[in-house]
Amino acid sequence: MLYKTIYHSPIGALTLGADETHLVGLWLAGQKYFGAGYQEPFDERADHPVLQKAVQWLQSYFAGERPLISALPLNPQGSPFRKRVWQILREIPYGQVITYGDIARRLAQEQGQKSMAAQAVGSAVGHNPISIIIPCHRVVGANGSLKGYAGGLVAKRWLLRHEKI
Incomplete structure (x- = not known):
């Protein structure tokens, strides 16, 4: 299963995608290659723990802090x-x-x-x-x-x- 939520940032709506345990995507509205590599649809689920953690990371980042990338479980798909x-x-x-x-x-x-x-x-x-x-x-x-x-x-x-x- 794949899950998503939308985060409204100073640069526009960001779509965050996760599987059961990892963040797999963060795309800007209209971004080239948006959702590339994922065939199944993302179910809306703002209460997903990984997505909530990513939203907290983004809130910290856009507040001018420097959150650690290692604080998030990431699993980008690619070669x-x-x-x-x-x-x-x-x-x-x-x-x-x-x-x-x-x-x-x-x-x-x-x-x-x-x-x-x-x-x-x-x-x-x-x-x-x-x-x-x-x-x-x-x-x-x-x-x-x-x-x-x-x-x-x-x-x-x-x-x-x-x-x-």
């Missing part, structure tokens, strides 16, 4: 490559950004390769199913420019400003 990219995203500290190229170089080094395409990293970042909590908004272009964000560049700018970046 091993995407999951590795999303793990790297979890390591980006509040108030900092990293480039797609930085992530590609790190992965290439981990895999013993000379290089890796930043575009492959960009695709994995763009398919992050747990936006905000897994901070894909902290990834920028090589010159610090704001490159694509599945939730839209307006939301990305807002989140970066909110984190004082």
Whole structure:
């Protein structure tokens, strides 16, 4: 079974999705790849413990606090490559950004390769199913420019400003 609730944030309605034990999604309204990978419908259930915990996390985040990602049971669905990219995203500290190229170089080094395409990293970042909590908004272009964000560049700018970046 899959469950969902809606959280009304300063950047609009956020849909949170969970299975029995883990948060599996957090999507902005109109987000590209919204609900991707899930065939069965999500049942509305605001009282689900995982969803309640995620709402508390978001309330803390939008209040200007810096809640720990590790405080939530996360289970994003994706390929091993995407999951590795999303793990790297979890390591980006509040108030900092990293480039797609930085992530590609790190992965290439981990895999013993000379290089890796930043575009492959960009695709994995763009398919992050747990936006905000897994901070894909902290990834920028090589010159610090704001490159694509599945939730839209307006939301990305807002989140970066909110984190004082």
